[in-house]
Structures are given as structure tokens and as C-alpha cells.
Amino acid sequence: MSQKNLIVAFGGVSPEHEVSVLTAIQAISALEESSYNCIPLYVTKSGRWLTGGKLLDLSNYKEINQLENDAVSCAFVKDETGRTLLKEQENSGFFSKPKSFPVYAVLCAFHGSEGENGSFQGVCEMMNIPYTGSGVLGSSLGMDKVKAKLVAAANGIPVTKAVNFYESDWEQEQEDIITVAEDFDYPLIVKPASLGSSIGVAIANDREELVNAVETAFRYDAHLLIEEAVNPLMEINCSVIGTPEDCKPSVCEKPLGKTETLSFEDKYQSGGGGDKGMASADRIIPADISDELTRKIQSLATKTFSTLDASGLARLDFLVNANSKEVYFNEINTIPGSFSFYLWEKSDLRFDKLLTELIEIGLKKHRENNGRVRSYETNLLSEKAIKGIKGLKGSKN
Ligand SMILES: Nc1ncnc2c1ncn2[C@@H]1O[C@H](COP(=O)(O)OP(=O)(O)O)[C@@H](O)[C@H]1O
Ligand SMILES: [Mg+2]
Structure with a gap:
């Protein structure tokens, strides 16, 4: 070509x-x-x-x-x-x-x-x-916060306590769901299972706010999560590039939200937009945290990337308790805003080189897939074989 x-x-x-x-x-x-x-x-x-x-x-x-x-x-x-x-x-x-x-x-x-x-x-x-980027499984796991957390937790990656439920569960077992959630203590976080950009995410300080938040979130998604809140919260993100078998982390960033939970406006509309996208949001890069915490988050980031079958490039977002420094995996973005180029620039990888590497990973994966056996010669559709198959017109059975 x-x-x-x-x-x-x-x-x-x-x-x-x-x-x-x-x-x-x-x-x-x-x-x-x-x-x-x-x-x-x-x-x-x-x-x-x-x-x-x-x-x-x-x-x-x-x-x-x-x-x-x-x-x-x-x-x-x-x-x-x-x-x-x-x-x-x-x-x-x-x-x-x-x-x-x-x-x-x-x-x-x-x-x-x-x-x-x-x-x-x-x-x-x-x-x-x-x-480029994750395949079908990695992408769909990344989009479903409930399933991503389940798979992460099953592989020893720390996540916050949570209860998940569908709209019909809420109609039939509202009291039970509230009991489980209140066991985590207020404040609680309500979020849709498969949206992004903080849409439908709310913080609830009491039962009334919880019920309101759940009902609002059902306008966006039929599957919700109520989570224990990490409090006081420090958010740390880290990008990863590579394949599940071989990947490396970027430096960490600390996004700075103006409100208690980072809203869509905080993320994309601060600084008046322009063509900077995600890069214009307020953030500290590299995050002003200890080397030990940086290494811990980078190692959790690569482990989670592999565990969730991500590929190419992703950004993994963590919630850190600012006092105890406990770290929880929150979500993976399999196509992060601006491809997280601003994290890689600070990791000595220029945007054009980052994109070239991302494309090369996609090409390599494609070559490898095509190098494997993808179809088999069988005689299943030969005339003789068809005669032996039940439920077909013209077959004897
Ligand atoms: N368990 C939690 N404790 C405290 N804050 C949270 C928790 N979960 C989410 N948040 C806050 O809400 C924001 C949006 O939630 P997140 O799960 O990242 O959803 P989205 O996919 O919409 O970005 C986070 O960036 C964080 O500020
Ligand atoms: Mg988020």
C-alpha cells in the first residue's frame, strides 16, 4: 500500500x-x-x-x-x-x-x-x-463500572465497597438496597454503571438525598451503583500504554475539582474550552505525592490495565484517601480525553510519537491475530453430513 x-x-x-x-x-x-x-x-x-x-x-x-x-x-x-x-x-x-x-x-x-x-x-x-486501543472485551469491560470493579476485585485490586442494582430491583427491594448502602455510612456516592464525564454521579449525605440521587441517575442508566465515599478524597490518574502482557505507566496526575465531585463543567468547560480539551482542566502533573505512593499507583495501573484486558492506551483513575493514603481503583478510560498526551509529554514521549506507538500496537495485534488459525475446513456442509442433521428440510430426521 x-x-x-x-x-x-x-x-x-x-x-x-x-x-x-x-x-x-x-x-x-x-x-x-x-x-x-x-x-x-x-x-x-x-x-x-x-x-x-x-x-x-x-x-x-x-x-x-x-x-x-x-x-x-x-x-x-x-x-x-x-x-x-x-x-x-x-x-x-x-x-x-x-x-x-x-x-x-x-x-x-x-x-x-x-x-x-x-x-x-x-x-x-x-x-x-x-x-487502536482496547479490543471488544477490554472496551466493554471499561465501559461497565460494575463489571470492571468485579473483575478487578477478583484479581486482588482494591475497590470501594458498593452495591449495584437495576431499576426493577429498586422498585421491589428499595429498603434492602438502602440497608446495604447505609451500612457503608454516609456520605454515599450514586453513579450510573456505564456513563462517563460525571453525568448522573451524585453525593448523598442522608436518606432523602440518596433516594433523590438514585431516581435522578435512573434517567441516565438502568443499572446503578451506590458506593462508599472515599473521604477526604484525593484523585490520582495514571495512563498506561502497551498490551496486557507488556505495558508501562506514565507519570501520575492530580486533577483538581472545584466541587466535591468533578463535574462535566469542571472537566471540559473550565478555561473556556478552546481546542485544548482535557488538557485545559486544572491538574498537577506530576502529582505532588510521595515517590512511594506514585510507584504504588503506577503498579496498580499496569496491573489493572492487564487484568481488564485493555490494550493500546488507557487512563486509569484512582481514589485515594488523603489521610490514610489507601488507594482504590475507580475506573478505566479506554479512550482517554486527548489520549492523555499531556501525561506522556511529561513522561518524555511526544504526542506524535505516542500516537505512532499506539498505531504500531494496533498493527502488531492485527498481524498476530491474522497469523493464527481463524477458520477450519470441515465437511459439516457436505451433502452426506447434512443428511444426518436433525431439523433440516430434506434431511431424513
Ligand atoms: N467512591 C467515591 N468516593 C468519593 N468520590 C467519588 C467516588 N466515586 C466517584 N467520586 C467522584 O465522582 C467523580 C465521577 O465519578 P467516576 O466514577 O469517575 O465517574 P465518571 O465515569 O462519570 O467520571 C470522580 O471523579 C470523583 O470526584
Ligand atoms: Mg471519572
Whole structure:
């Protein structure tokens, strides 16, 4: 393949749509001098797949309707040789015919929902194309706070005490759920199992606030968690790059929230936005904690990354009791905002090099998967074998 077409996939039907646009445009500009030819694959808020040069310019997103009109529908298709192409599905201009681009690799820059929960990763698997980040299992585990905690705890990684329940459980066993939760003592934290950006997360200081918080959170998700609060709280995050077998941690960061729990506004809207995304939030890098605590968190970060079958790059968020220095794994972000480049820059890895490494990991994983036996010759569909199968028309049984 002469040109290395890197499909940068972003946007999506997700509350974190805009943050994903920022992450993607940051990555595309970091890769400007690289050997990759970046081709945007923008998923609109209504789920349309679009491509076209205008999607590369952040200022065009101010007039989103105009941008969607100017862009061209696209899809992954296979050509007759089995190669996967990103194919335009309409004419991009009066005289130009729809173009198609052989896919070298996909840079997944979605945040939240189907772009980060394994669904899009599954599309890439079906199309047999290399893609960055965690696979289907790692991505879906990362999106489910309940399952991630269960798997982490089963592998000796400390997590906070929690009770999880569905809406029907709440209707039928509200008293029992409250009894279990109150056993952890107030304040309690209520959160949806599979959302991000602090949406639906609330702190409850008494029973009335707890019931209100649960009822509000059910507007966002059918599966919730009530957790013991880490108090006083210090949050420490650490990024990890690599594969489950071989990965390394970045320096740690200490995000500084203005409110008791970090809100969506704290995370993305402080400093007035701009194209800095996550990097503009208030944070201390490297975190001003002891070397011993840094090492402990870095080692828990790589262990949790492997345990949850993550791959490529992730950011792992920990809750630390500021007094006792006890550390709890809170969540893994399998496609962190801005690819956590600001942590890697402080770990002597420039953004373009970070992205190149991330793409190389995806390519290697793809080569390895394709090097293994993926189909088997059987005679199950031979005429003789079919005759012996029950429940088929024309078979004797
Ligand atoms: N058990 C807890 N104790 C204290 N604060 C918590 C706890 N869980 C979450 N928080 C606070 O709420 C914020 C959002 O919760 P988190 O689990 O990270 O969800 P999200 O995926 O929305 O980021 C955290 O950054 C932290 O400030
Ligand atoms: Mg969080």
C-alpha cells in the first residue's frame, strides 16, 4: 500500500461527542508531519458516517448543519480482493466521482457509548482492519463500572465497597438496597454503571438525598451503583500504554475539582474550552505525592490495565484517601480525553510519537491475530453430513 491511510474515527452518538471532536482534531494536527494520510470518519450525533476534508478543520464545527451538508456519507466495504476500503457513498462535488481509500489502520478517537464500548471495535474486527486501543472485551469491560470493579476485585485490586442494582430491583427491594448502602455510612456516592464525564454521579449525605440521587441517575442508566465515599478524597490518574502482557505507566496526575465531585463543567468547560480539551482542566502533573505512593499507583495501573484486558492506551483513575493514603481503583478510560498526551509529554514521549506507538500496537495485534488459525475446513456442509442433521428440510430426521 503506497499511502498509509489512517482513518481517524470520532464523534458518535454520545454525550462526549464534542470532546471526541477535540481529541480527533488534536491527534490529526499532531500527525501532520507523519507518514500517515489522515482521513476523517465523523459519526454525527444522529449516527451518520461522514468523511471529507472540511471535517479536518475545527472551526467548521461551529456551523454543524453546514458541515454535515458539505461532508459525504461513507462506509467500510470490502473489495473483490478482500481488502477493506472507506468508500464515499455519493459524489463529493459536481465533477468528482465517489472516492475510496484502502484502510491502513483506524485511530479510534471516540469517547463514550458505541465508539468506546466495544461496538465500533467489533465493526473493525468484522472488517479485519487494524485499529487502536482496547479490543471488544477490554472496551466493554471499561465501559461497565460494575463489571470492571468485579473483575478487578477478583484479581486482588482494591475497590470501594458498593452495591449495584437495576431499576426493577429498586422498585421491589428499595429498603434492602438502602440497608446495604447505609451500612457503608454516609456520605454515599450514586453513579450510573456505564456513563462517563460525571453525568448522573451524585453525593448523598442522608436518606432523602440518596433516594433523590438514585431516581435522578435512573434517567441516565438502568443499572446503578451506590458506593462508599472515599473521604477526604484525593484523585490520582495514571495512563498506561502497551498490551496486557507488556505495558508501562506514565507519570501520575492530580486533577483538581472545584466541587466535591468533578463535574462535566469542571472537566471540559473550565478555561473556556478552546481546542485544548482535557488538557485545559486544572491538574498537577506530576502529582505532588510521595515517590512511594506514585510507584504504588503506577503498579496498580499496569496491573489493572492487564487484568481488564485493555490494550493500546488507557487512563486509569484512582481514589485515594488523603489521610490514610489507601488507594482504590475507580475506573478505566479506554479512550482517554486527548489520549492523555499531556501525561506522556511529561513522561518524555511526544504526542506524535505516542500516537505512532499506539498505531504500531494496533498493527502488531492485527498481524498476530491474522497469523493464527481463524477458520477450519470441515465437511459439516457436505451433502452426506447434512443428511444426518436433525431439523433440516430434506434431511431424513
Ligand atoms: N467512591 C467515591 N468516593 C468519593 N468520590 C467519588 C467516588 N466515586 C466517584 N467520586 C467522584 O465522582 C467523580 C465521577 O465519578 P467516576 O466514577 O469517575 O465517574 P465518571 O465515569 O462519570 O467520571 C470522580 O471523579 C470523583 O470526584
Ligand atoms: Mg471519572
